[in-house]
Amino acid sequence: MFSNRRWAIVTLILLLGAVGRILHITEQSFWVDEGYAFYHAHFPDLLTSLARDTHPPLYFAALRLWSEVAGHSELALRWFSVLPSMLSLALIFQLARELMAQRTPAARGQRHSAPCLAMLMLALADAENFLAAEARHYTWLVFLVTCSMFFFLRWIRRSRRSAGFSWILATALMVYTHYITAFAGVAQGLYALICLRGAQRRRALAGLVIAALALAPWLLLVGTKQVGNSGANWSVDFSPAVIRDIQVKYFTEQWALVLALLLLGFFTVVYGREQLYRLRWHRVSWLLLLWLVLPFALTLVANEFLPFLQPRRLTLWTPAIALLLALGLSNVRQPIRNLLIMALLVYSLSQVDFYRVKPKWREVADLTARYALSGDLVLTDIAGGDYQLGYYLNREMPDGKLLPDGARYESLKIQRDFYPETYESWLPQLLDRFATVWLMHWSNDPSAFNWLRELGFARTADFLHAHDGGASGRIDMRVYRYDRFADDPPLVQFDNGMLLKAAKVVEKPLRVDLLWETAALLKRDFTVSVKLLDANDVIVAQHDSQPQLNLRPTSNWHIDEAVFSPHELGSSRSWTSGEYRILIEVYFFEAGQPVTIPTVSGEDAFILAAMFLENSSDSN
Helix, strand or coil, rough: CCCCCHHHHHHHHHHHHHHHHHHHHHHHCCCCHHHHHHHHCCCHHHHHHHHHCCCCCCCHHHHHHHHHHHHHHHHHHHEEEEEEHHHHHHHHEEHHHHHHHCCCCCHHCCCCHHHHHHHHHHHHCCCCCHHHHCCCCCCHHHHHHHHHHHHHHHHHHHHCCHHHHHHHHHHHHHHCCHHHHHHHHHHHCCCCHHHHHHHHHHHHHHHHHHHHHHHHHHHHHHHHHHHHHHHHHHHCCEEEEEEEEHHHHHCCCHHHHHHHHHHCCCEEEEEEECCEEEEEEEHHHHHHHHHHHHHHHHHHHCCCCCCCCHHHHHHHHHCCCCCCCCHHHHHHCCHHHHHHHHHHHHHHHCCCCCCCCCCCCHHHHHHHHHHHHCCCCEEEEECCCHHHHHHHCCCCCCCCCCCCCCCCEHHHHHHHHHCCHHHHHHHHHHHCCCCCEEEEEEEECCCHHHHHCCCCCEEEEEEEEEEEEEHHCEEEEEEEEEEEECCCCCCCCCCCCCCEEEEEECCCCCEEEEEEECCCCCCCCCCEEEEEEEECCCCCEEEEECCCCCCCCCCHHHCCCEECCCCCCCCHHHHCCCEEEEEEEEEECCCEEEECCEEECCCEEEEEEEEEECCCHHHH
């Protein structure tokens, strides 16, 4: 029975785990794997989609059902990873109790501390806290592996049919979530061979065979098509740097203390009066050892044939580490135990060892969608995959759509990977139907640039999003704008040689998009002013900047180079309904004073448009 004190401790640990998993859940953008999960989960034909992939179907099918209820927002999709992580905290408490029940009577004194400590160690685990904030299957993997181990041990101890069925089901589900969890099943099989006897050993091995056979329909239907897919090659080479990365991510910078406690956790320390202590090895410790060692060892072996080594894929041993830490701590007498717990707690709350800064894909998509208009074409081509940009931009997103109605989005990466036989004919046919193209690019494939140039497009904007990916390398993500012009004369020429090639007024919110060229090299940096005047020639809105949001000063322009320059004038709530004019001026500063550049016809400003604007609050 639980005492009030234990209930209080368990509640506090659950709250600590919840805070760690939820606090910064939407702080970073979706990265490629999260966009990848969303893409597959919502592809009309899940089997066809996953046949191109390297994962089993359970998580993606479950994510589709979840999002139909909870929605498609970042928070909703990531919350689906928080739930199993919180369930794992409750389940590891029961797993620790089951482990203690199978140890010798000498371990009875640890039964009250080990389960709570196991919860605490898992609550503090950086791997769980970080991966719970991703729309990926890793926390489900941890939960189902923990389920499998719990029911496996309970079945061994009680020999109840219900526990056996639950173990087989959990084992099958975990492999349907991620293939790497099969290594946990291998650990159970070796444990059965080493430690079980007679009919129990045979039944254990039979149970694993049944769980493996449950995967057979999937492997026959789709799984064999996944062998050799490009996703399997997203791995890192085994090296001292990778060992160091794994060491820090799972054993923290306090790895010496953590490893010492892990080693101590395999034993029970028996204290006595005459003999200070002695260590006792338990049969069930073989399972913990195999759980910890086999996934890493088998990953290294398998990586030689089918590369898939990634530190995050080793997270199935996170519960084993938490359990061994708890068992090791419970072996230490007071007050040293409390000092060690405090040291681990303070370190975990003040340091983060399993973390990486993700590229700001949300901001990249926001910039593109901010200036793309109806009738524009938006393309993405990211070497590692552009599913995350598709998540933000795709027109099928019910609550995440950024692009305006009438703009078209296409992923060049997906088209090239999935439809290589038609890609080279499809791309120029697509581009030829548009006058303005936005291209988000981080790839070695130049096909989009080649065809844009071939079809007469001119690059008119270049926005840089720099990202230091640390060990993953630097990602200088660029957003380009390309325009194709008719052979019409410029709208106006200013006396300094600046030509206004084209212009467009965008309403709600009011913005003026200008496309400039120059007939001569410009030695000064000129500023463009866009003004909104009412019927009484009163300025009600104004935007002044150097072209392309101050990113393309005119002194760096080349002759006949086109430059895109948006100027935002604000919301229509800022003025009353009525007739307005939009004026464009060009000036520079001399001795701290603005000097206006007239047009070649002598006017101080060019009247771009006269129009009726309606205050949006009036229409309400």
